[in-house]
């Protein structure tokens with residue numbers, strides 16, 4: 001089985017995120033870049049499937065030079081090879097362009113599955129996997145809290161608003177995973193050393209047969225008009241319970257007209 | 260006036276509150292037209308859609324549409340976009356909704372904005388307001404190419420009735436082979452309690468690792484019931500199996516934005532905050548004065564939840580008698 005995993009480099013979860021004056025893009029330089037947390041679960045799921053069934057895991061990331069660190073991290077967890085799409089023209093790409101690039105990078109490479117995280121912590125859109133499925137015409141089996149491959153079929157448990165659905169498709173298919181699915185491994189020392197020798201292919205937009213004018217800020221189909229920091233919340237009242245904590249909260253709730 | 264397509268969110272044929280919010284928002288942009296995908300529509304559902312201003316209800320009622328996830332709704336909407344050139348398409352910000360909007364955007368060649376908390380007309384543009392980075396930044400954006408496709412967060416817009424008598428328009432959609440590639444073969448319904456829906460509730464009472472056990476959630480539920488509130492939980496509590504997963508609040512759980520959020524025994528990890536930070540009023544009970552959740556508190560008590568919460572419940576009981 002051949003599995004691709006899409007991983008995105010995002011600003012460190014705990015870093016304060018800001019939009020830049022001027023181009024209204026996320027200021028990525030001011031924070032450390034880390035692998036999008038949910039994509040670690042995607043890598044883990046791919047590794048577990050391969051460990052059970054044999055095959056190969058290829059990690060794919062679109063992002064600036066330093067996104068190579070994130071590709072390397074997936075390799076040190078155990079992925080076999082990497083593809084890094086890096087091109088100056090990509091800066092400011094929206095989900096539409098990102099999905100076009102990812103779909104082109106996956107096309108014609110005989111993948112059985114491509115696994116995504118269900119959401120990136122910076123964009124928080126949860127749209128790229130569905131867009132890639134739409135573009136490739138592959139089955140979409142997303143928001144999986146469980147994945148099973150048997151023969152040429154993949155079956156997932158899809159987490160929904162009202163419970164869960166069992167969804168089955170034949171491969172190739174687009175999978176995205178939620179964090180309930182597994183516990184991502186930490187790269188071992190051996191894994192980190194081995195990753196240094198694993199192949200990473202660097203690909204430019206033109207190599208994918210896409211026009212650089214179709215990606216990046218200028219080609220984005222939505223635009224930020226303006227943004228502003230929400231006025232900071234006034235500091236709250238903090239009291240220590242001296243046997244009357246519950247009564248005090250009740251008084252507060254009465255004052256605020258909740259009761 | 261151009262139509263504004265609103266994808267109906269429903270459970271077992273009952274229109275969800277989020278749909279009434281979307282219809283309310285749609286009225287500011289054009290003529291609201293509800294789009295129902297799958298079987299199960301009845302007169303009561305049409306009446307609810309009309310009550311909130313739908314002048315038309317498109318019904319794509321074929322059974323087949325409910326057998327496959329996401330793609331069928333995108334194909335129904337794409338066909339309607341082609342037929343009626345709407346001013347905008349509004350979709351609920353659920354997993355299904357966002358993914359439907361995503362496929363639609365690729366199909367019809369339009370930009371997409373997710374998680375809007377407000378939409379407004381500005382000349383012939385539609386401006387979406389988003390609250391990003393845990394509510395710290397307010398962004399106004401516009402779709403600049405194609406039909407604006409916007410997903411709208413639940414509980415962000417107050418639904419207001421504005422009665423209309425909707426015309427039912429049945430639509431037939433020939434599903435593509437691609438849309439039929441994934442098939443829903445089973446469904447496990449979440450156990451439904453008697454409490455308000457988490458994402459729709461005006462008050463949410465949540466418990467975290469500090470609650471200590473499944474039994475411990477009894478005090479959380481008792482407080483919730485005294486306030487007519489929904490119960491939420493942190494991931495630590497759902498992972499431990501103390502409370503069902505469907506009640507998880509946070510980045511990978513539900514996003515809630517109630518009038519009042521009471522966090523008990525929750526430390527305030529960034530992933531938890533991501534799902535509750537825009538709550539209007541936040542009350543915290545935690546025994547650790549250093550817990551980061553206190554940074555969000557309008558009112559906080561440093562103390563043991565097992566003494567504070569029952570006392571609070573009792574006080575509320577006294578006052579409502």
Ligand SMILES: Cc1cc2nc3c(=O)[nH]c(=O)nc-3n(C[C@H](O)[C@H](O)[C@H](O)COP(=O)(O)OP(=O)(O)OC[C@H]3O[C@@H](n4cnc5c(N)ncnc54)[C@H](O)[C@@H]3O)c2cc1C
Nearest residue numbers: 467468469493494495509510511512524526531546547564
């Ligand atoms: C990819 C990913 C996604 C995630 N998604 C989510 C998500 O959607 N939602 C979510 O909540 N988390 C999520 N998390 C987990 C998150 O990082 C935290 O681990 C989790 O929120 C912690 O839950 P907690 O606050 O209940 O537990 P803890 O951090 O352990 O905090 C427990 C708190 O309870 C207090 N306490 C203990 N006993 C008492 C008592 N008797 N009385 C009063 N206070 C007491 C303690 O002082 C402490 O502050 C995610 C993590 C990852 C990696």
Ligand SMILES: Nc1ncnc2c1ncn2[C@@H]1O[C@H](COP(=O)(O)O)[C@@H](O)[C@H]1O
Nearest residue numbers: 006007062116117119120125126127128
């Ligand atoms: N630039 C990117 N490179 C690789 N994968 C990506 C990229 N952007 C998004 N993804 C994948 O798409 C998922 C959902 O992202 P989003 O739709 O932005 O919330 C992520 O978890 C990643 O798996």
